[in-house]
Amino acid sequence: MTEDKPSKCGYVAIVGRPNVGKSTLLNYLLGQKISITSRKPQTTRNQVLGIKTDGNTQIIFVDTPGIHSSEPRAINRFMNRTAAAAVNDVDLVLQVCDRNRWTEEDDLVLSAASKSAAPVALVINKVDLLDHPDQLLNFAETMTQKHNFTGVFPISALRNKQLDTLDDFIADKMPEGPHFFPDDQVTDRSERFLAAELIREKIVRQLGDELPYTTAVEIEDFSLQGKTLHIAALIYVERDGQKRILIGEGGSRLRSIGTDARKDMERAFDSKVMLKLWVKVKSGWSDDLRALRSLGYEDR
Template sequence: MNQELDSAAGSLPHDNFRCGTVALAGRPNVGKSTLLNALIGFRLSITSPRPQTTRHRILGINTSEAGQIMYVDTPGLHRGAKRAMNRSLNRAARSAISDVDLVVQVIEAGRWTDEDEALYAALVEQSSPRLLVINKVDLNKDKTVMLPFVAELVAKHSYDEIHYVSALKGQGLQELEQAILQRLPVRPPVFGEDEVTDRSERFLAAEMVREQLMLRLDQELPYATTVEIEQFNDRPDGIAEIHAIIWVERAGQKAIVIGNGGAQLKAIGTGARRHMERMFERKVFLKLWVKVREGWVDDENMLKKFGYTD
């Protein structure tokens, strides 16, 4: 921890100041990343309508006068993990819930699936307190349907509290944050007041390119892609120069990512660059290449090279 961070952390109150780590866990596509972004007030985790958009554990930090909450956005725990990539995501999700002060299980309003049940079974093996967050309540027009759904849930499952939220609309978040804070230990902050993550700009740049792949490519193709940052330098003129490789599994996929006359790759690059400039608060020069590495999704060594670790 550097001196600047020590100084920032030391400026916060310490009497009854609470600080701890909270895992946001759930099956794919229940809105964990949207919830993280809403809770920290910063667009940190990439989002898309596709399940399994989140592939890495992302730490998002929210610091207030009352405390510092370190949220961990986890990959969605899912069944049918036949490929090495999917097994890696499940290991990362299970690892994230084993070493935190509190777990928040996020589900979709009105839906409880086998994957939700499997995650709950993993949670009860831990000693951490657990909250249930029912997300996307704004999409449920008939509120009376929720009553029997929740009644059946609480009859079979034990949670310290249940919260109804809409991460997208910002509903119910203040009450959820208070419930989290009161269950965290009293201790000084770990990070400075202005820090929102421990992830590097290099990592975030790769994620923003991958987000565009998830948003712009059809069907299963986004899952056969990953992004590696080959170069990230700040030039003397203040521009961040970033070179990134988009890896795919087959030559046919490469052609699709590039698109007719390079149009698709240009659109991916433009979308990613705009997000980078907003987040990094400086101009970005982004250069993208598409390369083929057959079977990288099932290659444990390549997965480690690309940062997929527990």
């Protein structure tokens, strides 16, 4: 931290409807992966803090589940509560939307974001998929009539386009104050949590159509033995048929999920990883508040 400039530190909530690229944006702003991603909506279930320290400025990003209008199960209600609460006590809200697509769920997000005392900026993601620049101009003009956004930023989080401008804007909005976290810390979540999320990401990516939202992961062992990290995880599903799909013929699907997750874990933890996976049927876990708490889904 340089002596001639005061330190700055603030919180930034990243909100949006499901599948607009919030977690991808967070990972690119941080320069490393802490939030899982997939093409399936509602991949993110928990609030995750991503911490970026650059010289005198520390930015604490709050990644949230997508706000959605349907709340059929307890886990859906939990996700909506988590996302809506994220706009409280932050210094900036980033509402992420998908290029020229605005839905009723985007209006729901904007309604929640507008209740924050913090300024709200609009981040228009996936602009690389637009056919013509005029589409972006027309869409941006329509959006500015919906709300007095403090800024409108067209970006592509996946292609890393125009993120520098957004990055500078966020840093400029941070208030003066001491850093809340050590400068080398990148998330408030434990390595056990990240390990469980990496496993769940591979399940969603490989079996999203067959098992969209019916799995949860619990880490039973996370221990360093010599130079090898030993991780044992239990994957919960709700029905026997889902267990068969997840295991696959001769265990092939479970092995594939384990292999992909282990590679990501070795990069994330900078260690050789020995990963063991089991599958267990826990009927109705996604609509059972006690089960959700036992699996780590708690309001923070």
